[in-house]
Amino acid sequence: MKWKERMGLALSGALIGLTLLLIVDVHYRMNNDGFGRVSSGVGGAEGGASNGAATDNQGSGQVGSAQAAGAGGGASAGTGGVVAAAPAIPPIGGDTAENQYANSKLSAAKVVIRQHRDSTILHDKVQYAQPSNISQIVNKNLNKPKSEDNSAANEVEPPLDRYADLQTMLDPKGKGYVILDGVERDNPTIAELLRIETESRPNLTSFERFQLLIRKQSLYSDQDGILENLLRSMATEEVVHIEQKEGGTQLKLIMDFESNGQAMFKPMRFPREQETLPNHFYFTDFERHNAEIAAFHLDRVLGFKRAPPVTGRLLNISSEIYPLAEGQLLHTFFVSPAGNICFHGKCSYYCDTSHAICGNPDTLEGSFAAFLPPKEAAARKVWRHPWRRSYHKRRKAQWEVDGDYCDLIRSTPPYDRGRRLLDVVDMAILDFLMGNMDRHHYETFKMFGNDTFLIHLDHGRAFGRSKHDEISILAPLYQCCIVRKTTLEKLINFHNGPDRLSDALKKSLAQDPLDPILWEPHFRSIDRRVNIILKTVRTCIQQRKDTPNASGESVDEVIIDDGF
Numbered sequence: 318m319k320w321k322e323r324m325g326l327a328l329s330g331a332l333i334g335l336t337l338l339l340i341v342d343v344h345y346r347m348n349n350d351g352f353g354r355v356s357s358g359v360g361g362a363e364g365g366a367s368n369g370a371a372t373d374n375q376g377s378g379q380v381g382s383a384q385a386a387g388a389g390g391g392a393s394a395g396t397g398g399v400v401a402a403a404p405a406i407p408p409i410g411g412d413t414a415e416n417q418y419a420n421s422k423l424s425a426a427k428v429v430i431r432q433h434r435d436s437t438i439l440h441d442k443v444q445y446a447q448p449s450n451i452s453q454i455v456n457k458n459l460n461k462p463k464s465e466d467n468s469a470a471n472e473v474e475p476p477l478d479r480y481a482d483l484q485t486m487l488d489p490k491g492k493g494y495v496i497l498d499g500v501e502r503d504n505p506t507i508a509e510l511l512r513i514e515t516e517s518r519p520n521l522t523s524f525e526r527f528q529l530l531i532r533k534q535s536l537y538s539d540q541d542g543i544l545e546n547l548l549r550s551m552a553t554e555e556v557v558h559i560e561q562k563e564g565g566t567q568l569k570l571i572m573d574f575e576s577n578g579q580a581m582f583k584p585m586r587f588p589r590e591q592e593t594l595p596n597h598f599y600f601t602d603f604e605r606h607n608a609e610i611a612a613f614h615l616d617r618v619l620g621f622k623r624a625p626p627v628t629g630r631l632l633n634i635s636s637e638i639y640p641l642a643e644g645q646l647l648h649t650f651f652v653s654p655a656g657n658i659c660f661h662g663k664c665s666y667y668c669d670t671s672h673a674i675c676g677n678p679d680t681l682e683g684s685f686a687a688f689l690p691p692k693e694a695a696a697r698k699v700w701r702h703p704w705r706r707s708y709h710k711r712r713k714a715q716w717e718v719d720g721d722y723c724d725l726i727r728s729t730p731p732y733d734r735g736r737r738l739l740d741v742v743d744m745a746i747l748d749f750l751m752g753n754m755d756r757h758h759y760e761t762f763k764m765f766g767n768d769t770f771l772i773h774l775d776h777g778r779a780f781g782r783s784k785h786d787e788i789s790i791l792a793p794l795y796q797c798c799i800v801r802k803t804t805l806e807k808l809i810n811f812h813n814g815p816d817r818l819s820d821a822l823k824k825s826l827a828q829d830p831l832d833p834i835l836w837e838p839h840f841r842s843i844d845r846r847v848n849i850i851l852k853t854v855r856t857c858i859q860q861r862k863d864t865p866n867a868s869g870e871s872v873d874e875v876i877i878d879d880g881f
């Protein structure tokens with residue numbers, strides 16, 4: 318063989334050798350990626366499982382993946398996966414006694430890893446396959462469609478924005494707000510308008526005193542102790558008569574007390590942590606007695622004083638409700654298979670055996686709302702809420718599709734002057750803070766005319782979704798871009814602390830006999846929503862500034878001081 322041929326052969330041999338080495342190396346590396354491949358294998362199985370059963374929830378998707386990894390048809394990917402984990406720890410070369418000892422330790426480690434992975438899989442399987450109670454199912458379902466949550470709850474909190482820009486505008490020197498003239502600020506009581514003497518009558522019950530001292534500008538005042546007495550009376554006085562409230566959709570009882578006072582009773586149906594079911598519209602949601610209680614406190618803490626006082630109370634169905642029940646209501650009492658005393662009353666929603674109100678075994682929680690004066694003494698006007706939702710599962714309301722909707726409203730009496738539109742915005746702020754979408758009507762006392770506060774009634778459907786912030790509730794604010802100065806001030810103060818709105822609310826709720834009233838996540842939602850409201854106001858101001866023909870004044874038109 319010639320020298321050149323020998324060289325050629327040697328070179329090709331070397332090349333073949335190198336190529337073989339490379340192949341071995343690549344193969345080895347691929348095996349080392351065993352874990353990565355296992356997880357992608359599992360991922361694939363998971364995708365397949367959940368795609369295959371499109372109606373499956375997240376939980377069973379995971380069960381599917383666990384099964385595929387453990388034993389499924391994807392045995393080569395799945396089972397292989399667990400075994401393939403082994404080469405992740407390559408054996409130590411050489412057959413010395415020392416190396417043998419080290420390798421025995423390593424295989425023990427591999428077994429531990431494998432066991433850990435198996436137990437994790439098993440744990441997932443148990444956890445997802447057999448939710449042990451209803452709240453687990455509900456929470457799991459709520460967590461499922463991430464796109465449905467508006468994720469605010471999961472966001473890492475940004476550094477605290479103290480809204481110094483808005484604070485400057487509120488400063489009288491900053492001149493960032495408009496003072497509204499021509500607003501009626503007289504503040505008579507119902508007693509004064511009806512010429513009923515109250516001061517010389519110490520025997521008035523707390524119910525009578527509350528009703529007679531309702532004012533044109535607020536439902537009660539804090540100074541005179543009337544509120545505390547009224548709440549105590551409703552929580553402790555003996556109930557002497559019970560009647561089902563006509564009208565409305567869900568069961569309510571009118572409770573008469575020994576002192577002749579009356580309260581509207583809404584029973585507890587579910588535990589505090591039960592939230593609005595994902596497939597329930599706001600108009601089919603169950604009413605929550607604790608929402609009525611919390612709404613009264615929230616309204617008061619915000620300084621509105623426009624919601625009737627509400628207290629929580631424990632009742633005994635056998636001794637305090639059943640003996641007083643009459644007629645149709647009486648015929649709906651029964652003992653459940655669990656031995657609890659139940660009733661369901663008669664109404665258009667959820668008044669049947671499968672939605673019964675049950676005691677434990679006969680103790681029942683409920684909310685007691687103080688009755689407003691009878692219509693004969695102080696008639697009320699019922700107004701259709703301009704931002705009412707459609708109450709139809711496929712239709713939208715005009716305000717949802719018309720960008721200029723507020724222009725229409727603010728030029729229509731009574732929204733064209735006085736405190737009315739600012740009150741509507743206050744009500745939207747209250748509703749947004751507690752997630753109440755069920756504001757179809759509102760009421761005012763006729764004797765006070767149009768320049769009076771709006772009565773905040775019916776909050777049974779608030780506090781239903783702690784993770785979700787329903788921005789559309791704020792439509793009156795962001796479509797009209799006006800807010801009452803005192804309301805904005807309060808929100809900024811709560812936002813900047815040290816006492817946040819949640820702290821103030823918690824402190825207030827602690828006075829209720831049924832405390833704790835709210836499930837903890839709702840408190841976090843409230844503070845988060847305060848921030849959203851402030852951001853919305855800032856955006857309004859920015860939009861005004863950016864409007865091409867905006868004068869300095871139009872910028873100021875967002876924050877309005879009407880003296881309330």
Ligand SMILES: Nc1ncnc2c1ncn2[C@@H]1O[C@H](COP(=O)(O)OP(=O)(O)OP(=O)(O)O)[C@@H](O)[C@H]1O
Nearest residue numbers: 564565566567581625686687688689774775776777
């Ligand atoms: N504290 C109260 N004093 C007097 N009347 C009240 C009081 N609370 C509510 N009402 C009257 O009873 C009606 C029904 O009450 P509420 O709205 O709380 O029940 P509801 O079942 O939610 O009704 P709907 O299904 O119509 O919304 C109210 O519209 C109001 O006119």
Ligand SMILES: [Mn+2]
Nearest residue numbers: 755775776777
């Ligand atoms: Mn209602």
